[in-house]
Amino acid sequence: MQYHAIKRSKLIGPALKTTAIAANKREAEQSCLALLQACDAVPKLAQLHGHVLKLGLRNNPLVLTKFTSTASDLKAIDYASPFLFAPDADTHLYDSFLFNTIIRAYAQTSHGKHKALCFYNVMLEGAVLPNKFTYPFVLKACAGLGDLNLGTSVHGSVVKFGFDDDVHVCNTMVHMYCCCSGGIESARKVFDEMPKLDSVSWSAMIGGYVRVGWSTDAVDLFREMQMVGVRPDEITMVSVLSACTDLGALELGKWVESYIDKEGIQKTVELSNALIDMFSKCGDVEKALKLFRYMSGRTIVSWTSVIDGLAMHGRGMEAMSLFEEMIGTGVAPDDVAFIGLFSACSHSGLVEKGKSYFSSMVENFHIVPKIEHYGCMVDMLCRAGLVKEALEFIQKMPIEPNPIVLRTLISACRAHGELKLGESITKELIRNEPMQESNYVLLSNIYAKMTHWEKKAKIREVMDKRGMKKIPGSTMIELDHEIYEFVAGDKSHKQYKQIYEMVDEMGREMKRAGYIPTTSEVLLDIDEEDKEDALNRHSEKLAIAFALLNTPPGTPIRIVKNLRVCDDCHSATKFISKIYNREIVVRDRNRFHHFKDGMCSCRDFW
DNA sequence: TTAGGGTTAG
Structure with missing residues (x-):
């Protein structure tokens, strides 16, 4: 009975003493399980770890499983896995559930996708059979890595173990292929061969088309979904709205909004955010603002979408005041919100404001600027014609400029007559990135402006030789x-x-x-x-x-x-x-x- | 005792 008391009190320290004097293994095991149940912080887990060893529960499957799932809940799987796979561990005791927990924990982290797959391999090598719950986790890890070869080989195992008739597994497989570069056709093949499609399957495929930029196909597939009579839900509609956003299809977007209302589809925060984003990127920023004002439970995404919308429309002052209002309501800006704000300053020529927000981001909000933030600043200076200042800014940056930043500078050189400078930076860029066609296009454009037609023609020759083409407008x-x-x-x-x-x-x-x-x-x-x-x-x-x-x-x-x-x-x-x-x-x-x-x-x- | 699809930027 004392274990229930432990659970309630969550006082690990005194409880450990009780555990230490437990009369037998069974009692110690029960006590440990109760403690793990009550554990709500990583340091406590560390304490418990010591006691698990001391009590000789090193190879107790129940304790290990509980330890792992607790570590997973506390997002401390990195801490738990060396313990689980120490040289003296009896890994033959480990079952599918334990492996699933580890794989799930790693698949959820941003850094651990590879480890999730490593543990999946350990599982197979240890002759522990994967079950139908294993594959959604493994496929999620593959999706996160975006590795088509890896995904294809896991697909092979799914077939081998006979889980290719499971709708959950197949839906995740469609999603996985959609996340891998070059995998969209395979996704469609899995989708087409599925015995039964539910709203998740359709959403995964529609979302996949949007992801790769095949937005008209996404809309067509949504129409097909309606024809076969599968009821779309709010998640399906988020993807359909993304397609409208991508296409700039305002009329279609408006129709989707009325469809959502007519069908009584729940307007979750995410769906409202998608609507706001659609209206602002399809040109009706007033409607986006109206939806934003009426919605409840705004998140940072809602604020960022509408700030970004104003920025795109050149309404920089309003974007700034909305940003201030957001801080006033207690929503802390994140790195993405600052990108929206900088782009507002950039598109409205508010260079001084932009600079002061940049300092504020670092000093007041302790956000470490990423290359995208530096990129925004370069863009801002370039648009204002301050090409020399942009160059100095790049030279002082603590991180290396990426090709995107350099291309911004080069375009500005061309637009503001700094042709020699633009030429030399572009040549350098081509040395580092010889297969990037846009670099050649930039150089070609600079030569055109210099009226150096022979040099320009040479670039075209090089491009033709290497099989590169300009993206058609x-x-x-x-x-x-x-x-x-x-x-x-x-x-x-x-x-x-x-x-x-x-x-x-x-x-x-x-x-x-x-x-x-x-x-x-x-x-x-x-x-x-x-x-x-x-x-x-x-x-x-x-x-x-x-x-x-x-x-x-x-x-x-x-x-x-x-x-x-x-x-x-x-x-x-x-x-x-x-x-x-x-x-x-x-x-x-x-x-x-x-x-x-x-x-x-x-x-x-x- | 464990499972699937979605939103902002670049």
């Missing part, structure tokens, strides 16, 4: 719940003749209004007239022409560009907004541009 537009995608010079659309006539008309009208084509944007060595022609075939202009043809006069036009919008399209869109009296909302890779009456909300910071 594309622009998406949503019309009547359909998504249309245009690439430069696209002729695949059935209206293409009308679209090109419209583009030509737009060009004539713009010139009349004073537009001068930014021909230095064109990366080909061709004469000026052809350059203008190439600019007019940019995917942004095709999508805008398509919208002008197919939407009523005066209605807003929303387009989504996969890369950063080019200087010429930016300038042209200002003219188009005025000439055709249209509000044009462009989402590019970095941010939103609201064009109205010949002006852009970004005030040319982008």
Whole structure:
């Protein structure tokens, strides 16, 4: 009976004395189990460890199992595993449950995925049979590592041991393949071969498509799910909303919101966060703010999503005041929230504010800046045209700049005429990263601006020789719940003749209004007239022409560009907004541009 | 006595 008292009091010290004088092994074992049940901190576990050894319970399976699960609950598995696998341990006593506990504990940690798999191997070598609970943990570890070969071999074992008909195991397998680079096809194969699919299976596959950026496939699969009559839940809807966010499909997103309401799907905090993120990234930041204001139980993710949304729309001052409000309500900013805040400063030209927040992050919030934070600062300085200061900042950073940071600096060099500097940094970058195509594109762009056509042509040769290609720019537009995608010079659309006539008309009208084509944007060595022609075939202009043809006069036009919008399209869109009296909302890779009456909300910071 | 899918940034 004294053990119940131990459980209640949680006083390990006095209880240990009782245990030490236990009359026999059975009593000692019971006492230890009760103590472990009561243990709620790692130091106490350390104390108990000593007593387990002292009492000769070193190889007692019950005690070991309890010890392991306690360590797992206390996230102290690193402390427990040497004890379990010490040279004098009787590992032949260990059963599946014990191994599952260890594997689960390691699979849950960020650093222990490899160890989880090591223990899985120890399990197999020790002839302990894995059971249906083992594989979800093992597959989770594989998913975390993103190692396709490893995942494929575990898949083999799943089949060998006959767990490939278990829906839990198969769902985790779909998820695992989705997390491995190049595994999406295998995920789909597992998914297609499953005897029965539940909402988790569909969510895993839809989420997987979103993860790899196949958002239209994700939406199609969601439609298929509805057709076969599996009821989606709030988790499914989070993934579907992510797909809308990725596509910039506001109309579809709105439909998803009404579907959630109509079906009575529970609006969890995570689902509300996904809705906020969708609205702010699809251009309706007001709606995002409204949802944010009405939601209960906001988390740091809710705040960050809405701050980020404001940042993308160039509403830096509002983003800052929301950040202050967040701190005021007692939510501590994390490293991600600071990235949103810095991007707000960056996109609104608030350099001094950004610098002071950077100091505050380190001094007041004790967040160690990561490369992403340094990257934001470099971006901020570069956008403001302070290229030299950005260079000095990089030289003073305590960590090595990564290629992303260097590419930011190089783009700024090109934009602000520091061509020699840009050239030398890019050459250095190419030496370190010879197979990264974007480095060659940068150098090629710099040579184009320097009008060094021969050097530029040479770069193209090298790229062709190594089989590298430039990522084609594309622009998406949503019309009547359909998504249309245009690439430069696209002729695949059935209206293409009308679209090109419209583009030509737009060009004539713009010139009349004073537009001068930014021909230095064109990366080909061709004469000026052809350059203008190439600019007019940019995917942004095709999508805008398509919208002008197919939407009523005066209605807003929303387009989504996969890369950063080019200087010429930016300038042209200002003219188009005025000439055709249209509000044009462009989402590019970095941010939103609201064009109205010949002006852009970004005030040319982008 | 143990199991599966989801949200912010880069």
